[in-house]
Amino acid sequence: xxxxxxxIGNVLMNDDAAGALVVRELEEKYAxxxxxxxxxEGGTLGLDLLPLVEWADRLVIADxxxxxxxxxxxxxxxxxxxAPVFENKLSPHQMGMKDLLLTAELAGYRPPxxxxxxxxxxxxxxxxxxxxxxxAGCPKLKKYIEEEIKNxxxxxxxxx
Amino acid sequence: MADRIVVDPITRIEGHLRIEAKVxxxxxxxxxxxxxxFRGIEKILRGxxxxxxxxxxxxxxxxxxxxxxxxxxRAVENAVGMKVPFNAEMIRNVIMGMQYVQDHMVHFYHxxxxxxxxxxxxxxxxxxxxxxxxxxxxxxxxxxxxxxKGVQDRxxxxxxxxxLGPFGNAYWGHPAYKLPPEANLMAASHYLQALEVQxxxxxxxxxxxxxxxxxxxxxxxxxxxxxxxxxxxxxxxxKIAMIMECNKLAREFVEKVxxxxxxxxAPFYLDWASIGKTSGNYLxxxxxxxxxxxxxxxxxxxxxxxxxxxxxTVHPVDxxxxxxxxxxSWYEDTGPLHPWQGETERKYTGxxxxxxxxxxxxxxxxxxxxxxxDEPMEVGPLARMLVAYASxxxxxxxxxxxxxxxxxxxxxxxxxxxGRTAARAVxxxxxxxxxEEWLMALxxxxxxxxxxxxxxxxxxPETWPVQAQGxxxxxxxRGALGHWIVIQNKEIKNYQAVVPTTWNAAPRDDKxxxxxxxxxxxxxxxxxxxxxLEILRTIHSYDPCLACAVHVYDDKNExxxxxxxx
Numbered sequence: 001x002x003x004x005x006x007x008i009g010n011v012l013m014n015d016d017a018a019g020a021l022v023v024r025e026l027e028e029k030y031a032x033x034x035x036x037x038x039x040x041e042g043g044t045l046g047l048d049l050l051p052l053v054e055w056a057d058r059l060v061i062a063d064x065x066x067x068x069x070x071x072x073x074x075x076x077x078x079x080x081x082x083a084p085v086f087e088n089k090l091s092p093h094q095m096g097m098k099d100l101l102l103t104a105e106l107a108g109y110r111p112p113x114x115x116x117x118x119x120x121x122x123x124x125x126x127x128x129x130x131x132x133x134x135x136a137g138c139p140k141l142k143k144y145i146e147e148e149i150k151n152x153x154x155x156x157x158x159x160x
Numbered sequence: 161m162a163d164r165i166v167v168d169p170i171t172r173i174e175g176h177l178r179i180e181a182k183v184x185x186x187x188x189x190x191x192x193x194x195x196x197x198f199r200g201i202e203k204i205l206r207g208x209x210x211x212x213x214x215x216x217x218x219x220x221x222x223x224x225x226x227x228x229x230x231x232x233x234r235a236v237e238n239a240v241g242m243k244v245p246f247n248a249e250m251i252r253n254v255i256m257g258m259q260y261v262q263d264h265m266v267h268f269y270h271x272x273x274x275x276x277x278x279x280x281x282x283x284x285x286x287x288x289x290x291x292x293x294x295x296x297x298x299x300x301x302x303x304x305x306x307x308x309k310g311v312q313d314r315x316x317x318x319x320x321x322x323x324l325g326p327f328g329n330a331y332w333g334h335p336a337y338k339l340p341p342e343a344n345l346m347a348a349s350h351y352l353q354a355l356e357v358q359x360x361x362x363x364x365x366x367x368x369x370x371x372x373x374x375x376x377x378x379x380x381x382x383x384x385x386x387x388x389x390x391x392x393x394x395x396x397x398x399k400i401a402m403i404m405e406c407n408k409l410a411r412e413f414v415e416k417v418x419x420x421x422x423x424x425x426a427p428f429y430l431d432w433a434s435i436g437k438t439s440g441n442y443l444x445x446x447x448x449x450x451x452x453x454x455x456x457x458x459x460x461x462x463x464x465x466x467x468x469x470x471x472x473t474v475h476p477v478d479x480x481x482x483x484x485x486x487x488x489s490w491y492e493d494t495g496p497l498h499p500w501q502g503e504t505e506r507k508y509t510g511x512x513x514x515x516x517x518x519x520x521x522x523x524x525x526x527x528x529x530x531x532x533x534d535e536p537m538e539v540g541p542l543a544r545m546l547v548a549y550a551s552x553x554x555x556x557x558x559x560x561x562x563x564x565x566x567x568x569x570x571x572x573x574x575x576x577x578x579g580r581t582a583a584r585a586v587x588x589x590x591x592x593x594x595x596e597e598w599l600m601a602l603x604x605x606x607x608x609x610x611x612x613x614x615x616x617x618x619x620x621p622e623t624w625p626v627q628a629q630g631x632x633x634x635x636x637x638r639g640a641l642g643h644w645i646v647i648q649n650k651e652i653k654n655y656q657a658v659v660p661t662t663w664n665a666a667p668r669d670d671k672x673x674x675x676x677x678x679x680x681x682x683x684x685x686x687x688x689x690x691x692x693l694e695i696l697r698t699i700h701s702y703d704p705c706l707a708c709a710v711h712v713y714d715d716k717n718e719x720x721x722x723x724x725x726x
Binding site: 010011012040041042043044045047048049050051054067069073074075076077078081082084085103105106107108117127128140144 | 201204216219220225266270314318352355356358359362363373374721722723724725726
């Protein structure tokens with residue numbers, strides 16, 4: 001079992017950065033914890049992430065989403081329900097993520113488990129700070145992402 | 161009867177691109193290119209440490225993570241007078257070269273090929289005939305009937321799921337698709353192979369950048385990757401051997417698949433050798449320092465300008481002659497300004513969305529109009545190959561002549577949509593063949609005991625003049641990229657990036673002269689205004705910024721996914 005945690009977003013586009021920033025905070029902490037765990041801030045890249053996606057059995061994505069919810073709301077979307085979220089117009093990187101998942105499927109190595117933790121954006125424009133609502137929601141997003149990592153690690157290493 | 165068709169968005173990264181085209185009697189008679197997304201990048205940089213700019217500019221583009229870093233460090237090096245050591249130049253060459261090969265390959269197979277190759281038609285191909293076709297174009301290893309049957313089964317299974325995935329939302333069955341089913345199946349299999357190859361070769365960026373995506377070893381004055389064999393993480397023989405292997409894989413694919421594909425497909429689309437012409441002005445900043453004199457001397461792909469399609473004269477490039485105009489751009493009017501004086505004061509006067517058409521008599525884009533001596537310039541692989549060809553660059557001349565002779569056509573066909581697409585393949589070929597030389601030069605230089613990797617004599621801002629300005633040029637895969645920087649009291653005072661797509665996708669200038677995209681669309685036949693595949697062919701031939709944005713697709717759909725609120 002291999003877990004890939006991928007933070008997606010454009011760090012120059014305020015709220016779009018939320019997923020990337022949250023994962024960046026976890027990147028170093030879990031850098032060398034386990035050979036079957038990778039925590040990566042992937043920016044807005046699409047196909048460049050394919051080797052990582054191929055490697056993974058369980059893909060956990062953290063990303064900004066636009067689902068017409070109150071700004072800062074954290075959501076969880078799983079399996080087949082993930083891809084359609086990326087179909088909708090939102091920010092420059094979404095096209096890449098959608099293509100990445102479908103291309104991985106076509107190439108025969110879409111990870112069996114895909115989970116998206118999203119955070120509802122307030123605004124997306126060229127700026128390097130998050131809106132207060134989204135900034136307030138980030139700890140919650142981070143908590144869920146870190147729980148995924150901890151669950152994975154505790155299942156890997158049985159308590160003695 | 162005139163009909164206005166709108167294609168929006170064509171691409172996502174670096175802003176949404178929108179094309180409006182006037183069609184009369186089945187032919188485009190006028191066109192407008194617009195980006196409807198504002199990017200105030202320059203403002204983010206003001207007041208920051210110039211040495212950190214590359215780290216921020218790296219995120220401008222979602223696809224090429226190297227190009228804005230390189231332009232940025234060169235701008236600072238130019239402003240304060242740093243001299244990059246040979247080792248760092250060679251490492252940069254390999255990073256840039258691999259970016260070319262990977263980016264061009266992904267662009268061609270995963271974006272542009274689908275404008276020419278009908279994936280659905282591949283399902284009805286005869287695998288035996290496909291194998292014969294493959295064997296006739298090169299000695300590539302994947303050429304058996306069984307192999308193609310396997311690919312066909314895979315595509316069919318995928319199509320059966322009802323989701324064509326990356327192939328969804330296209331214009332399959334359009335009359336402008338001309339390839340026989342076997343050629344379509346061959347190309348579809350190369351689509352899948354290219355996915356695997358690009359995945360392997362981009363590992364070079366992880367080796368040299370210590371991390372990919374987003375390589376981390378750029379540094380003003382050099383690179384931050386040690387060359388000293390005694391230090392940990394240094395470039396060593398193992399790493400150079402790994403890079404050699406990646407490049408061998410890339411080169412084999414380009415020689416046996418990419419270039420033969422272009423030669424095999426071109427005869428079906430020779431009409432596209434007279435479609436997609438621009439005014440014949442091409443600009444190239446030059447790239448790949450190839451000697452010990454250091455950048456910008458002795459560039460392997462020479463800098464130069466071609467005017468009005470005249471290949472007999474290559475004019476030198478003078479950065480002071482570059483301006484950006486905003487007459488048709490949503491900014492405060494300033495008149496044409498050189499990038500050092502450049503301003504980015506947003507002033508949106510366009511219609512409130514949703515709208516049907518833009519008012520193209522007024523401002524209609526967030527892209528500015530860059531001009532060289534008041535003339536529009538096309539940039540990109542075609543510009544680079546034409547400038548090199550006209551300058552007598554031997555490798556480029558040989559490769560271009562080989563392709564032209566094989567197809568039985570003259571150099572005049574280069575000024576077209578097909579020429580643009582072929583030039584990209586030619587460039588991938590010559591770069592993948594050259595890369596080994598840079599690696600050997602790097603290894604030999606380190607072997608001689610030269611471990612220098614950074615000029616740190618100007619690292620401390622105390623060594624800089626109070627006021628300095630510079631420019632950093634880089635021929636990115638998509639074309640001429642320039643960053644202009646003004647430094648005052650050790651901080652960034654002004655920063656302007658003129659990116660390749662700005663040159664190509666710009667709106668008209670103050671004299672009403674069209675920019676390359678707009679000009680290139682004039683005269684294009686449109687078989688079905690509801691499905692303007694022909695527009696995509698020409699626009700995609702420029703590689704408009706996002707390799708993965710394969711399709712024209714619908715606006716926000718109703719989301720049916722199950723969403724759990726946490």
